[in-house]
Amino acid sequence: MYDDHSLHFGRQVRKWRKKSKLSQEDLCIHAEVDRSTLSAIENGKRNASLTTMHSIALALGVPLKLLLSKD
Numbered sequence: 001m002y003d004d005h006s007l008h009f010g011r012q013v014r015k016w017r018k019k020s021k022l023s024q025e026d027l028c029i030h031a032e033v034d035r036s037t038l039s040a041i042e043n044g045k046r047n048a049s050l051t052t053m054h055s056i057a058l059a060l061g062v063p064l065k066l067l068l069s070k071d
Contacts, residue, residue: 006041010043013038014042017042020061024042041056
């Protein structure tokens with residue numbers, strides 16, 4: 001079972017992806033992440049590596065700290 005950090009990060013990714021009006025497929029292409037991986041991350045079922053988190057943040061055009069922040 002994954003922790004609250006994984007769940008929070010996934011929720012933030014989904015929130016910013018939707019704000020950016022990107023589909024999962026679009027974000028996967030820009031972040032160079034497999035769709036099943038992104039889905040698992042958004043659902044808090046998979047821990048993302050630092051490299052993957054950075055790629056997702058770049059693809060969303062937001063600082064990584066924004067996706068990690070609980071504020």
